[in-house]
Amino acid sequence: MLLTITLVLAALAMGHWLVPHLWLQARKRQHAVVCQRHKVVAITFDDGPGRLLTPLVSARLAEAGVPGTFFLLAQSVRGNEDIVEELQRAGHEIGSHGDRHVHHWWSWPWTGLLDTRDGWRRMHDVSGKNVRGIPFRPPYGKLNLLSLAYVRAQGTPLVMWTHDGYDARLGVDKSPDELADELRGSGGGVVLLHDFDRSLANASQQVLAKLDAVLALRKEGFRFVRITEMLALGAPGGA
Numbered sequence: 001m002l003l004t005i006t007l008v009l010a011a012l013a014m015g016h017w018l019v020p021h022l023w024l025q026a027r028k029r030q031h032a033v034v035c036q037r038h039k040v041v042a043i044t045f046d047d048g049p050g051r052l053l054t055p056l057v058s059a060r061l062a063e064a065g066v067p068g069t070f071f072l073l074a075q076s077v078r079g080n081e082d083i084v085e086e087l088q089r090a091g092h093e094i095g096s097h098g099d100r101h102v103h104h105w106w107s108w109p110w111t112g113l114l115d116t117r118d119g120w121r122r123m124h125d126v127s128g129k130n131v132r133g134i135p136f137r138p139p140y141g142k143l144n145l146l147s148l149a150y151v152r153a154q155g156t157p158l159v160m161w162t163h164d165g166y167d168a169r170l171g172v173d174k175s176p177d178e179l180a181d182e183l184r185g186s187g188g189g190v191v192l193l194h195d196f197d198r199s200l201a202n203a204s205q206q207v208l209a210k211l212d213a214v215l216a217l218r219k220e221g222f223r224f225v226r227i228t229e230m231l232a233l234g235a236p237g238g239a
């Protein structure tokens with residue numbers, strides 16, 4: 001009896017967590033291969049927009065003539081619509097990161113799905129556009145079986161990252177130079193940074209320093225692209 005219960009629970013866990021986990025890990029590897037093959041870097045920002053930091057990030061990108069991709073939290077878009085419009089005017093790509101940044105593993109099985117849907121609804125209310133077709137990055141890089149099936153059924157492009165800038169909180173050691181070295185070593189990649197506002201003053205500086213280090217790779221022949229351009233390079237028939 002105990003063995004049966006254990007087997008049933010193991011099978012449920014496999015389906016619910018392991019299948020989406022393996023799927024997303026494979027996605028990450030696909031990104032890495034495409035970036036290396038074409039020597040491209042896609043800089044992405046999660047959890048914004050931040051009233052203070054996002055314009056600073058956008059200004060740095062504009063100075064470098066590089067487009068970025070911003071995976072916005074729908075709950076943070078409210079009240080910051082002008083910043084989102086400015087990002088679009090500046091030629092950056094907008095993606096979705098859900099509504100309230102829920103963890104799709106450590107919540108009810110349906111919570112992640114509902115949060116993804118709510119994020120789309122809120123962003124649709126702001127933009128008036130169909131946002132289900134824009135790239136989606138799952139919060140914490142996690143989906144469960146329900147949310148994976150839901151996002152896939154909408155035809156939404158799923159996006160992960162290959163290089164974590166470790167800028168979301170202080171205390172995790174990865175210097176700007178180390179981040180640039182990692183990218184150089186792997187021949188490109190999808191960089192994860194965060195543009196939400198921080199309470200600690202030097203935390204924003206850390207994000208900008210890491211961004212600068214990545215942008216310096218322009219001099220070494222790396223091409224900087226929006227996430228949709230990177231995905232297109234990996235699609236059948238991609239250049």
Ligand SMILES: [Zn+2]
Pocket residue numbers: 046047097101139140
């Ligand atoms: Zn996030």
